[in-house]
Amino acid sequence: MSAASAVVAQTASPIILEGRSGMFGRLSDLFWRNPRLLLFLMLTPPLLWLGIVYVGSLFALLLQSFFSIDEFSGLIRYEFTLKTYGELLQPANLDIIVRTVSMAASVTLASAIIAFPIAYFAARYARGAWKALFYLGVMLPLWSSYLVKVYAWKLILAKEGILNWLFAKLHLTWLLEAWLSLPIVGGNSLSISYTGTFIVFVYVWMPFMILPLQAALERVPVNLVEASTDLGATPRQTFRKVIFPLALPGLIAGSIFTFSLTLGDYIIPQIIGTSRLFIGQAVYAHQGTAGNIPLAAAFTVVPMVVMGLYLWMAKRMGAFDAL
């Protein structure tokens, strides 16, 4: 005992250590005593940025949509009116909205169906090198330019493109022709049909569906699946009653990406597909050449309202209960 206390006495140090000298030392002590101060200092710049630049411009946009354009002079009349929103309901404009929303919905649905098995594999079974390969495979398309990818797809889908060639080699040209002769989804070739637009949308936004879904599936503990099986649930029932509900928040997160990105995109439908407009193209046209800023603003509000409705419905249906 005495030997031990001698050792301690030799290396004894004061109970309260000297504060670190200098401004940083005093700042450390100050922040330690007032953690809220640190939080305030860290959050103020981004909040100011978000508040003024982002919310401010959004508000300006909303404001614009309540103005209207004078048909004769082409000048904006700065008076509050719902006339511009009325214009959205004209058949030509309503067509654009319906077209865009249906495209976004089908792209989202297809992405979810394709992404689920991939995400499930990555979350459940992929380990080590396979996991790395999965992330690489999902992320790699995101590294190259978006325009390059879209133009590449234009070549793939063109009448002289590789896809047509492949169908011919497999003696399936008749199948492609039959598909292209269908109303709405068909067309002269894949690159100038809605099917082409759809394929490219699904390809380009797929990573945004896979990643949140994979994260959600990874958080479903394996023993819940085992418990379900143990209690007599077939694999199908386990999927419907346990895995799917628990992965739903991830699915919703992914669908927010695919849905809103499709709603707002104006490049893909311009390069691949029919000449009919999507919301993004309409906004582009109205704020540019047409100079109809109020209508462009009103068009921009549509995706926001649609997304709001979508989230509200998802919440009401209990999609976030597992969070």
Add this chain to the structure above:
Amino acid sequence: MTSAVTFQRVSRHYGSVRAVDEVDLDIAEGEFFAMLGPSGSGKTTSLRLIAGFEQPTKGHIEIFGQTAEGIPPYRRNVNTVFQDYALFPHLNVIDNVAYGLMVRGVPRAERTKAAEEALALVQLPGYGARRPGQLSGGQRQRVALARALINQPKVLLLDEPLGALDLKLREQMQEELKTLQKSLGITFVFVTHDQGEALSMADRIAVFNHGRIVQTGTPEEIYTKPVSRFVADFVGSSNVLPPELVERLTGNSRWASLRPEMLKMSLKASNGAMPARVVSTNYLGSTTRIALDMEGLRLHATVAAGTAVPAMDETVYLSFDRDRLHLMDDER
């Protein structure tokens, strides 16, 4: 008596790791059977083999006389209480408990009634509307138990179910589980690394080590007649005496075990008593556990509360009844 679960030379290998290695096992119907062993000894894998989460690499498993290999878990009338309960977080307590009936297509009204009864059985009535996240550890434990019992399994598997509970609650649950098992008459197979738990609850115990069963027997057999140094050491932390010392005492050159409570201490030297030095004393409430050093051999003795406890570094003289010394066959 019918066999509930039988293992015939069952092995489960993961690559070169033999998690379960040629295990023979026979669990009788209505028995409270404990599988005891340190982590990685193969007890949990054995349980998972019964549940069907794992398939044997070699060997044959029967559950109530029927071949179990290749039968998926959802076709086995065996249910599991999981170590961390594995309650479904998106379902409330009633739906968790009724899950087994729901997947079998039992109508809602009927299964809710059955779930209420199961909750009453585990003394948790009226908790049905809550989410698992709103329950304490002990309550979750009861929900997991009710959920596993609702299908009226022939065998109930419990994977360290009390591990996460605090001492007081654990002791209470031990008694309740024991009572429940006797009243339901279901075969319980209980995995634990806590020898006290196994001794107090089980009708029979299988002690696992390195993927094998080293001893099977009643708690008393396991405690008083360990077959090997491992069992003696693991169950009740016995004193293990080396062959040289045993030979000096009995003339028999074998390893032997001696329970700490069998070791008598005296401050006075007497004929045949062996001197030892007190290294540390541990106050445990009803007893005090004393660590002793005898010529480099570490021994433990216990002293009942109210008796004088020797001081640190003091020399005491050890003696014991020679027939309390248990000679072990097994070298391991």
